[in-house]
Amino acid sequence: MDLPRRMPDFPLPDTEWAPGRGFFEAAARSELAIPRCAACQRLVWYPKPACPDCGGRALPWAPVSGRGALFSWATVRRPLWKPFAEKVPYTTGLVALEEDPRVRLVSLLADCAPEELHADMAVHAVFRPLAFADSDRALVVPFFAPTR
Amino acid sequence: MPQPLPDWGSATPLDDVSRQVAITGVGEADHSRASGRSASEIALQAVERAIADAGLAPAEVDGLMTSAGMGAQLAPAEFHSHFGTNHDLWTGPGGGMTWAATAPHAAARAIAAGEARNVVNVFSVAWASEREQMEGGPGAFHAAEPMKAVFELPFGWFPQPVYFATIARRHMHEYGTTLEQLGAIAVACRRHANLTPGALMHDKPLDLEGYLARPMLVDPLRVEDCCLISDGGAAYVMTGPERARDAAKPPAWVLGVGEGRSGAGLYWSQQGDFTATPQVFSAPAAFEMAGIAPAEVDVLTLYDPFTIVALMQIEDMGFCPKGDGGAFVEGSRLHFDGGALPYNTHGGLLSHAYVLGIAHVVEVVRQLRGEAAAQVPGARVGVYGGYTGHLASTLVLARD
Ligand SMILES: [Zn+2]
Numbered sequence: 450m451d452l453p454r455r456m457p458d459f460p461l462p463d464t465e466w467a468p469g470r471g472f473f474e475a476a477a478r479s480e481l482a483i484p485r486c487a488a489c490q491r492l493v494w495y496p497k498p499a500c501p502d503c504g505g506r507a508l509p510w511a512p513v514s515g516r517g518a519l520f521s522w523a524t525v526r527r528p529l530w531k532p533f534a535e536k537v538p539y540t541t542g543l544v545a546l547e548e549d550p551r552v553r554l555v556s557l558l559a560d561c562a563p564e565e566l567h568a569d570m571a572v573h574a575v576f577r578p579l580a581f582a583d584s585d586r587a588l589v590v591p592f593f594a595p596t597r
Numbered sequence: 598m599p600q601p602l603p604d605w606g607s608a609t610p611l612d613d614v615s616r617q618v619a620i621t622g623v624g625e626a627d628h629s630r631a632s633g634r635s636a637s638e639i640a641l642q643a644v645e646r647a648i649a650d651a652g653l654a655p656a657e658v659d660g661l662m663t664s665a666g667m668g669a670q671l672a673p674a675e676f677h678s679h680f681g682t683n684h685d686l687w688t689g690p691g692g693g694m695t696w697a698a699t700a701p702h703a704a705a706r707a708i709a710a711g712e713a714r715n716v717v718n719v720f721s722v723a724w725a726s727e728r729e730q731m732e733g734g735p736g737a738f739h740a741a742e743p744m745k746a747v748f749e750l751p752f753g754w755f756p757q758p759v760y761f762a763t764i765a766r767r768h769m770h771e772y773g774t775t776l777e778q779l780g781a782i783a784v785a786c787r788r789h790a791n792l793t794p795g796a797l798m799h800d801k802p803l804d805l806e807g808y809l810a811r812p813m814l815v816d817p818l819r820v821e822d823c824c825l826i827s828d829g830g831a832a833y834v835m836t837g838p839e840r841a842r843d844a845a846k847p848p849a850w851v852l853g854v855g856e857g858r859s860g861a862g863l864y865w866s867q868q869g870d871f872t873a874t875p876q877v878f879s880a881p882a883a884f885e886m887a888g889i890a891p892a893e894v895d896v897l898t899l900y901d902p903f904t905i906v907a908l909m910q911i912e913d914m915g916f917c918p919k920g921d922g923g924a925f926v927e928g929s930r931l932h933f934d935g936g937a938l939p940y941n942t943h944g945g946l947l948s949h950a951y952v953l954g955i956a957h958v959v960e961v962v963r964q965l966r967g968e969a970a971a972q973v974p975g976a977r978v979g980v981y982g983g984y985t986g987h988l989a990s991t992l993v994l995a996r997d
Contacts, residue, residue, distance in 0.1 A: 523762035568770035
């Protein structure tokens with residue numbers, strides 16, 4: 450499998466990289482999509498060439514609700530890594546999807562203070578532009594916000 | 598509580614090498630902050646000291662194990678150029694991290710096959726000096742993982758302190774682990790470093806109150822929960838049973854070796870059991886080979902990039918039931934002088950030096966010889982647990 454390109458506006462991703470392209474195409478339509486095995490219907494994450502349950506090789510991107518539970522999170526309070534230094538403090542974490550909690554999406558938390566967060570709380574995808582100070586692109590990606 | 602996924606992980610099948618090899622020499626290079634030294638230069642200093650400790654001449658060392666994964670390689674040509682030798686050197690994958698525990702297994706096989714008699718395993722890093730050139734510091738090689746590059750880095754889930762803060766948060770939720778309990782691990786390491794000459798944090802005391810007063814780096818982790826970055830290295834010499842009995846110092850016998858792996862590889866976010874380590878696969882295999890139970894261990898060193906990684910390994914190796922690690926490490930229970938399980942008695946990656954586990958094995962050997970700075974009285978059985986995330990390993994050592 451080809452590797453994703455390192456973009457001039459890194460850490461924005463290579464949205465053309467074949468194994469991940471469907472995710473960003475869906476996000477541009479404000480949809481969350483995950484590869485689903487056509488044979489057994491399992492959601493397969495991260496994208497893989499074959500379904501780990503049945504070996505099926507047809508794994509089209511399937512829309513999911515965007516609802517899930519906050520599995521865990523971390524609040525970065527001091528700059529650790531240059532590209533994200535401008536966003537400190539920020540909260541990043543893992544969301545277990547409602548359709549199959551084995552699918553854990555890494556995402557940024559939005560519309561909340563870290564003090565409000567608790568494990569397994571209901572969250573949902575919100576589609577927002579992700580940009581960095583020196584990037585020309587603002588890429589729409591799913592963030593997750595508490596469902597109130 | 599979520600059940601582990603079926604592809605969570607497995608143990609590597611390893612032949613029984615119990616008592617077929619012993620560690621007879623140990624040496625550390627000088628540990629320092631950015632020093633301008635090269636990794637090879639550091640490695641050679643460690644090798645020279647380990648060979649001298651074993652009572653060997655450089656020409657008697659006929660096996661060289663260097664980093665299988667990352668860090669510096671010490672080429673046979675550099676060995677020969679430094680020591681003025683030119684004999685054949687058997688080479689094999691070794692170094693630090695999990696390989697600091699599994700190198701004795703490969704060495705035992707080579708010695709049994711007559712391929713080598715005295716094998717040195719070495720690991721060194723000059724990461725404090727090289728840090729500015731690395732993406733996310735030592736997280737550099739992770740940034741190249743394709744799924745991380747596309748689905749993790751853009752969302753700020755990078756580098757390692759972020760993964761382990763997230764894991765710690767989930768562990769706190771599932772098992773009630775507290776910040777004070779994580780702090781107890783950092784405080785135990787610091788106290789041991791304060792007693793250990795050459796430890797980077799030798800002159801910097803830390804108590805629990807001081808720990809709790811420090812600011813969060815990546816909430817729920819503080820800087821004090823994270824490993825140091827340093828230049829340094831260490832080495833140890835292994836030999837077969839006949840020579841080990843005649844060695845200059847009491848041999849540390851290899852009783853058991855284990856290795857386990859996570860099915861999710863380097864993708865911590867997708868790990869089958871998010872709040873565990875592959876020690877659940879490695880440690881039982883090593884203890885079985887050794888024919889001992891965790892309760893018989895007198896001193897434990899663990900690859901401890903973060904306090905939470907130590908806590909999870911203590912649980913996963915069977916020193917306490919899963920989830921009870923927080924209560925297990927509280928107060929002075931990990932301290933060398935009267936603790937229930939003396940742990941990282943040199944200070945570990947948190948307070949001794951960031952040489953990726955090789956100095957942890959050196960420390961276990963010193964404990965078994967009675968030579969350690971923070972000596973556990975009468976230590977007979979010592980264990981090192983290695984960890985890289987996708988791999989964990991276990992080395993059980995004992996003296997006669
Ligand atoms: Zn399938």
